[in-house]
Amino acid sequence: MMTLRKDITKPATKNMATNVLLDANIVLDFLLKRKDYEDVRKVMVLVVEKKITAFISASILHIVSYWLTKSYGSAKSKDLLLLFLSDVRIIDANHEIVNVALTSQIDDIEDALQYYTAIHHRMDFFISRDRKFQEQAFTVLPVRNVSEFLKLFS
Numbered sequence: 114m115m116t117l118r119k120d121i122t123k124p125a126t127k128n129m130a131t132n133v134l135l136d137a138n139i140v141l142d143f144l145l146k147r148k149d150y151e152d153v154r155k156v157m158v159l160v161v162e163k164k165i166t167a168f169i170s171a172s173i174l175h176i177v178s179y180w181l182t183k184s185y186g187s188a189k190s191k192d193l194l195l196l197f198l199s200d201v202r203i204i205d206a207n208h209e210i211v212n213v214a215l216t217s218q219i220d221d222i223e224d225a226l227q228y229y230t231a232i233h234h235r236m237d238f239f240i241s242r243d244r245k246f247q248e249q250a251f252t253v254l255p256v257r258n259v260s261e262f263l264k265l266f267s
Contacts, residue, residue, distance in 0.1 A: 131165040134231040135201070136241035137176040139259065140169060144177065144193055145184055149242070152259040156240065159266060160200050167201045170230050172223070174203060206230040221246065228254065238262060 135156075143153040160167045169177075174194070181190035206214070206226060210233050219225035224246045231239050232254050239256045246256055 131237045132168065132235065133165055133238045133240055133262070134168050134170070134204070134227065134234075134236045135173070136227065136239065136243065137169075137173045138242050139240050140173060140177045140197070141180055142242075142259075144181060144197060149259060152263065155263055156259060157200070164266070168204045168231075168234065168236065169201055170227055171203055171205045172226065204230060204234045206233070219246070228256070 133156075139149075139153055139156070141147060142149040143157060156165075156167070159165045178190060178194060181193060184190075185193065206229070210229050211226060214225035214229040215222065217225050217229065219228060221243075224241075224243065228239060228246075236254060239254055240259060240262050241256050242258055243256075244258075
């Protein structure tokens with residue numbers, strides 16, 4: 114089984130207890146080693162070192178598993194996801210959260226579902242590359258890209 118931890122070095126960071134929801138594109142950047150892999154890896158260092166606690170929703174897991182399976186096949190994808198989930202927790206939405214999300218002013222349904230799930234579970238940050246989504250966020254739960262989030266720990 115491959116390990117994700119071998120790719121992670123340990124930079125100096127501030128010691129903050131922070132809960133973050135990782136958007137699907139962030140998880141895919143890490144697991145598929147896409148263009149923003151190095152920055153996302155730094156976030157995962159914070160997770161592994163328990164400086165932050167990372168979460169994804171079950172629907173993000175579903176999206177990520179689809180793309181991983183297309184790239185790596187089912188067996189390797191399952192191994193990667195099990196390893197990833199040893200450091201990342203899953204949260205989910207209930208009927209009420211879905212109703213609130215669908216009646217919200219956030220245009221993108223998936224973004225709205227993730228955002229209100231994160232609010233319900235008292236996340237401190239939502240990490241996403243989606244600029245439009247960042248502009249629609251409320252102060253109660255800021256949406257940051259990876260580099261903006263990492264600046265909080267430098």
